[in-house]
Amino acid sequence: MSIAATVVLYPSPGIGHLISMVELGKLILTRHPSFSITILTTTTSFNTGSTAPYLRRVSSTTPSITFHHLPLIPLDPASFPSMEAITFELLRLNTPHVCRSLLSLSTTIAAFIIDLFCTPALPLGSELNIPTNYFFTSGAGCLDYFLYLPIIHQNINQSFNDLNTDLHFPNLPPIPAADMPSPMLERNSTEYECFIDFLNHMPKSDGIIVNTFEALEPRAVKAISDGLCVPNGVTPPVFCIGPLIASGEGRGGGDVEECLTWLDTQPSRSVVFLCFGSLGLFTGEQLKEIAIGLERSGQSTMVAWPLYAEQRLNRVLLVKEMKVALWMNESESGFVTAEEVEKRVTELMDSEEGKAVRDRVKAASEGAREAMSEGGSSRVALAKLVESWKQS
Numbered sequence: 102m103s104i105a106a107t108v109v110l111y112p113s114p115g116i117g118h119l120i121s122m123v124e125l126g127k128l129i130l131t132r133h134p135s136f137s138i139t140i141l142t143t144t145t146s147f148n149t150g151s152t153a154p155y156l157r158r159v160s161s162t163t164p165s166i167t168f169h170h171l172p173l174i175p176l177d178p179a180s181f182p183s184m185e186a187i188t189f190e191l192l193r194l195n196t197p198h199v200c201r202s203l204l205s206l207s208t209t210i211a212a213f214i215i216d217l218f219c220t221p222a223l224p225l226g227s228e229l230n231i232p233t234n235y236f237f238t239s240g241a242g243c244l245d246y247f248l249y250l251p252i253i254h255q256n257i258n259q260s261f262n263d264l265n266t267d268l269h270f271p272n273l274p275p276i277p278a279a280d281m282p283s284p285m286l287e288r289n290s291t292e293y294e295c296f297i298d299f300l301n302h303m304p305k306s307d308g309i310i311v312n313t314f315e316a317l318e319p320r321a322v323k324a325i326s327d328g329l330c331v332p333n334g335v336t337p338p339v340f341c342i343g344p345l346i347a348s349g350e351g352r353g354g355g356d357v358e359e360c361l362t363w364l365d366t367q368p369s370r371s372v373v374f375l376c377f378g379s380l381g382l383f384t385g386e387q388l389k390e391i392a393i394g395l396e397r398s399g400q401s402t403m404v405a406w407p408l409y410a411e412q413r414l415n416r417v418l419l420v421k422e423m424k425v426a427l428w429m430n431e432s433e434s435g436f437v438t439a440e441e442v443e444k445r446v447t448e449l450m451d452s453e454e455g456k457a458v459r460d461r462v463k464a465a466s467e468g469a470r471e472a473m474s475e476g477g478s479s480r481v482a483l484a485k486l487v488e489s490w491k492q493s
Contacts, residue, residue: 105209106135109202110123111215112141130163144173174191189291236310241322246276248336260286264278272320309339318422325339425461427455
């Protein structure tokens with residue numbers, strides 16, 4: 102492998118996926134500055150959020166990261182049943198462009214890293230003799246669920262939407278079937294078929310990079326490493342290199358300093374932070390309920406409030422497995438009342454159970470710092486990852 106080798110990262114569309122890949126690239130550069138990073142970005146004919154300002158900031162601050170924009174493939178959103186369906190089709194059609202991009206690079210490619218939705222590009226790694234890894238931006242618990250889902254698929258012939266039961270996974274709390282990610286709920290849908298195909302291909306990669314650290318999710322990491330999640334096949338190496346934390350240009354631009362200044366003036370452990378993800382959307386009525394509940398709680402304005410993607414799985418992991426969050430109850434339609442917001446925020450900030458949650462969060466924070474320190478588990482995992490590229 103050449104000294105000037107590049108690592109090619111291929112995220113699916115959307116600012117959240119892009120930021121995660123950029124931060125992975127920065128981490129690799131921090132520990133292995135002889136590499137360069139090339140990120141393949143997908144051009145869409147539908148709205149996935151603005152990425153241009155972010156790309157410009159990264160390009161200006163981190164010249165070792167370059168972006169290669171794949172050609173536009175026009176698709177009509179009206180022809181697809183969901184955002185997931187059009188995204189999956191776009192990434193399938195992208196594959197020839199990805200291949201040409203890999204072949205066009207003048208430097209040796211040390212590794213090719215894709216996210217789950219970019220699975221159609223996985224065969225390119227073996228075809229071009231490039232080590233190919235998945236980057237799984239959720240934690241090891243969610244990876245445990247996902248790797249085992251093909252087994253659930255084989256054993257159940259109904260849609261998850263129609264099941265009023267829990268699903269059981271290795272070493273982790275059971276999940277209500279209705280809490281599976283929305284693309285998985287209807288068994289006969291294109292989205293479900295694609296998702297299962299992606300998950301079946303994951304073990305065929307050269308390894309899975311996970312945004313977590315071993316001490317945070319020991320049971321899930323052990324289940325995966327012991328092969329319990331892929332009982333009918335071979336589990337690839339898993340590299341827990343997290344936590345990845347976005348640097349300044351990934352945190353929203355000009356408002357960041359003002360927010361940090363305000364936070365610095367607040368008493369210790371007095372601020373409630375509500376995070377809904379980059380695609381979180383609410384009705385006006387729901388926003389009003391949130392505001393009323395926060396005002397009634399009397400707190401300065403981590404409760405588990407799942408909205409989309411794998412967030413419902415994460416809620417179970419955060420509340421029942423890690424015990425670092427509280428459960429936010431909702432109606433069948435997903436509506437949460439002001440009373441529930443007030444109750445959970447007050448419980449988190451003022452009760453003994455809330456104090457225990459905050460103490461566990463603090464311990465997890467210290468564990469994360471240790472994992473990322475010199476000789477920590479995440480540093481060691483990153484070194485093993487790079488060594489695996491050299492040996493391929």
